[in-house]
Amino acid sequence: MSAVISARGLTKRYGKQVAVDGIDFDIPAGRIVGLIGPNGSGKTTTLKAALGLVPFDGQLTVMGLDPRTQRDALMQDVCFIADVAILPRWLRVMDAIDFVAGVHPRFDRARAEKYIANTRLTPTMKVKEMSKGMIVQLHLALVMAIDAKLLVLDEPTLGLDIIYRKQFYQNLLEDYFDENKTIIITTHQVEEVEHILTDLLFIRDGKIVLAASMDEVGERYVEVMVAADKVTAANALQPLDQRTVFGKSVMLFDSARAGGVSRAQLSALGETRNPSVADLFVATMKGTYA
Amino acid sequence: MNTMKWLLRREFWEHKGGFVWAPLIAAALMVVLVGGLVGYGIASGKMHGDSISVQVDGKEVHHTSIAKVITLEKRADMASIAANNYIATGAPIFFVLPIVGLFYCLGALYDDRRDRSILFWKSLPISDTDTVLSKLLTVLVVAPLITIGVATAAALAILFFAGIATSSHGVNLFGAVLTNVNFYLAPLYLVGMLPVYILWALPTAGWLLLVSSWAKSKVFLWAIGVPLFAAVLLKWLDYLLGMTSGTTINADWIINNVLESILLGLIPGTWFSHAGSALPQPTSSGVPLLPMLTYSWSTLAKPALWAGVVAGVAMIAAAIRLRRWRDEG
Numbered sequence: 079m080s081a082v083i084s085a086r087g088l089t090k091r092y093g094k095q096v097a098v099d100g101i102d103f104d105i106p107a108g109r110i111v112g113l114i115g116p117n118g119s120g121k122t123t124t125l126k127a128a129l130g131l132v133p134f135d136g137q138l139t140v141m142g143l144d145p146r147t148q149r150d151a152l153m154q155d156v157c158f159i160a161d162v163a164i165l166p167r168w169l170r171v172m173d174a175i176d177f178v179a180g181v182h183p184r185f186d187r188a189r190a191e192k193y194i195a196n197t198r199l200t201p202t203m204k205v206k207e208m209s210k211g212m213i214v215q216l217h218l219a220l221v222m223a224i225d226a227k228l229l230v231l232d233e234p235t236l237g238l239d240i241i242y243r244k245q246f247y248q249n250l251l252e253d254y255f256d257e258n259k260t261i262i263i264t265t266h267q268v269e270e271v272e273h274i275l276t277d278l279l280f281i282r283d284g285k286i287v288l289a290a291s292m293d294e295v296g297e298r299y300v301e302v303m304v305a306a307d308k309v310t311a312a313n314a315l316q317p318l319d320q321r322t323v324f325g326k327s328v329m330l331f332d333s334a335r336a337g338g339v340s341r342a343q344l345s346a347l348g349e350t351r352n353p354s355v356a357d358l359f360v361a362t363m364k365g366t367y368a
Numbered sequence: 369m370n371t372m373k374w375l376l377r378r379e380f381w382e383h384k385g386g387f388v389w390a391p392l393i394a395a396a397l398m399v400v401l402v403g404g405l406v407g408y409g410i411a412s413g414k415m416h417g418d419s420i421s422v423q424v425d426g427k428e429v430h431h432t433s434i435a436k437v438i439t440l441e442k443r444a445d446m447a448s449i450a451a452n453n454y455i456a457t458g459a460p461i462f463f464v465l466p467i468v469g470l471f472y473c474l475g476a477l478y479d480d481r482r483d484r485s486i487l488f489w490k491s492l493p494i495s496d497t498d499t500v501l502s503k504l505l506t507v508l509v510v511a512p513l514i515t516i517g518v519a520t521a522a523a524l525a526i527l528f529f530a531g532i533a534t535s536s537h538g539v540n541l542f543g544a545v546l547t548n549v550n551f552y553l554a555p556l557y558l559v560g561m562l563p564v565y566i567l568w569a570l571p572t573a574g575w576l577l578l579v580s581s582w583a584k585s586k587v588f589l590w591a592i593g594v595p596l597f598a599a600v601l602l603k604w605l606d607y608l609l610g611m612t613s614g615t616t617i618n619a620d621w622i623i624n625n626v627l628e629s630i631l632l633g634l635i636p637g638t639w640f641s642h643a644g645s646a647l648p649q650p651t652s653s654g655v656p657l658l659p660m661l662t663y664s665w666s667t668l669a670k671p672a673l674w675a676g677v678v679a680g681v682a683m684i685a686a687a688i689r690l691r692r693w694r695d696e697g
Binding site for chain 2: 129131132133149150153154157158159160164165166167168169170173176177178180181182183217221
């Protein structure tokens with residue numbers, strides 16, 4: 079299976095500012111990829127380039143098409159929610175459904191209506207009468223009913239309460255996702271998506287700092303609850319990060335690093351476990367705002 | 369084609385207020401005013417006061433004897449005038465169109481960039497060409513057709529009240545008007561002028577859509593201010609040149625031909641303004657509509673029109689191109 083998105087030397091400059099700095103990556107089909115990075119790291123710019131919303135330098139193909147010149151063809155199979163869901167204020171729920179049903183050949187009206195039935199939205203309601211959360215609900219209902227091969231979600235759940243966020247990710251995994259679809263998610267609420275992701279892309283200052291599947295991440299990174307008497311020995315092994323929980327040192331190790339130590343060796347220092355993506359992220363991005 | 373249908377419907381949902389309600393309210397005001405006057409006149413007997421008299425064939429005739437003086441032939445004349453000209457009473461409604469159209473064009477490719485909902489429209493399989501063309505069709509075809517419909521309805525209502533007013537003096541014109549073929553042709557003549565309107569309005573629509581697609585803010589200022597300032601600048605330059613070297617850059621010609629056509633094209637009937645003696649002259653039975661229509665179509669022979677069309681098409685192409693790459697941050 080060829081890559082859904084393939085980037086080689088993808089670069090985007092805004093004036094003198096380099097937003098994306100010559101990155102390479104491949105995203106195969108049938109994956110749910112978390113594109114994770116701090117504010118201003120180039121996440122949104124990368125996605126905009128892939129969606130044909132901004133011009134860029136370097137090579138980038140999305141489902142075999144160049145988003146710069148073949149955007150109209152591309153949009154038949156791609157759907158996205160950009161940043162914060164913003165719908166036009168005058169739009170009514172029923173008109174929105176009619177419109178998308180009218181212009182999108184892959185839209186499933188019954189499915190959209192099913193999602194909307196689970197909310198407090200009514201058919202005659204206008205966007206300007208909705209709370210922020212309701213607007214997002216409408217937008218998500220529309221997009222989830224589109225059978226797109228590539229779905230890009232840029233902060234899809236901003237403004238939603240925890241109940242709806244959990245529900246949304248569950249729907250995404252159970253109803254929407256299948257092996258022919260690819261989903262790219264960016265979010266700051268990493269802990270809420272990590273259980274549905276299959277791959278991770280960490281981006282920092284316009285560069286990819288980590289690209290791995292969740293399985294690889296599980297193999298490679300080890301978190302150790304270091305016993306008090308072994309702290310000095312553990313420190314000598316150069317942990318990526320170290321924090322203290324209830325008086326105990328918790329250290330994060332990269333076993334793939336040159337000169338890194340194996341999981342078996344680490345388990346001699348104390349109890350080992352897989353780190354959470356959030357902890358891994360914080361450790362990787364150390365010094366970003368320094 | 370299906371996509372275009374939905375895009376047009378989309379524009380209609382968003383701009384019902386301007387394109388439907390504004391002319392409807394103008395029409396309702398006019399009809400209520402005329403209806404009220406006629407009703408008040410009849411009810412209060414003002415039309416039957418002793419002092420009221422009218423001129424018929426240069427002779428003063430007291431209103432009570434109007435019905436006797438007006439011969440059958442005269443009635444046919446009156447009916448013909450009514451049937452030929454009633455549509456003109458809807459004229460004020462046509463002045464709503466360019467104002468609504470101007471603000472529509474300015475917002476068309478700007479408002480959704482400002483509130484960022486453009487990202488929603490761009491997430492659907494709609495090309496930028498279709499989007500821009502749907503806005504152009506809305507302002508040049510849909511809106512004028514709605515206006516013609518509303519203006520015709522208003523004119524009919526006013527004609528009806530006028531008929532009641534004459535009837536109250538014993539002069540019943542309804543039958544004669546309804547059997548006059550021009551009564552039915554009048555709205556069709558208006559529709560027949562629509563293609564001419566589209567061509568003359570194209571440079572203005574193109575310019576406004578271009579600014580709407582390009583401006584990062586202050587669309588109105590750019591769209592109106594730049595041409596006005598250019599006009600002032602040209603006049604000033606012309607004046608300076610005239611003072612110093614006695615030459616001219618023909619500022620008035622540029623202002624009349626270029627700046628007018630990118631600012632005033634949305635006003636219906638601009639093509640009559642430079643007609644001169646070619647304009648059909650009003651006769652005793654009013655302004656005849658058929659010669660107006662024929663004259664309108666004859667303006668298609670003017671090179672200035674086609675220069676404007678070419679410029680309009682180029683500006684629309686530029687607007688599409690800008691729409692494609694404007695980054696909304």
